[in-house]
Amino acid sequence: MRRIPYLALLVCxxxxxAACAARSTERESMVYYPxxxxxxxxxxxxxxxxxxxxGTYYRAGGEGWEKSGRPMGPWRPISSHRLPPGLRRKADxxxxx
Numbered sequence: 001m002r003r004i005p006y007l008a009l010l011v012c013x014x015x016x017x018a019a020c021a022a023r024s025t026e027r028e029s030m031v032y033y034p035x036x037x038x039x040x041x042x043x044x045x046x047x048x049x050x051x052x053x054x055g056t057y058y059r060a061g062g063e064g065w066e067k068s069g070r071p072m073g074p075w076r077p078i079s080s081h082r083l084p085p086g087l088r089r090k091a092d093x094x095x096x097x
Contacts, residue, residue, distance in 0.1 A: 037086035044071045050084040058087055065091060 030039035030049060038048040038058070048058045049071070057068045059075065065083060066075035080091045 035086065036084075036090045038084060041071055047071050048087055050087065052084075058083060060091070 029042045031042060032038075033040045033048070036048070038050045041047045041049060041057075044059075046059050050056055050058065055069070057071050058078075059066055059068075061075065061077065063077070065078050065080050067078045067082075068075045080088060083091055
């Protein structure tokens, strides 16, 4: 009977370690974009990552900008005023074109 709680604990630790490993692998495929102070994802073109905004991903959508907690979505519309400052400047520059 005492093995079940230990087994559950080991399973939970395994999931946590797997999530950490996936997160670090994800980071390796990012390149820092210094003018916007965001990371550009190599495997997701047009997707940006900003650490200090709760680890949020951003992309330009059909009618504006979108954000997500994961690089593959789900995506929610967001006002360009709520983008990280460097990415907001990039958005403003592209609006001027």
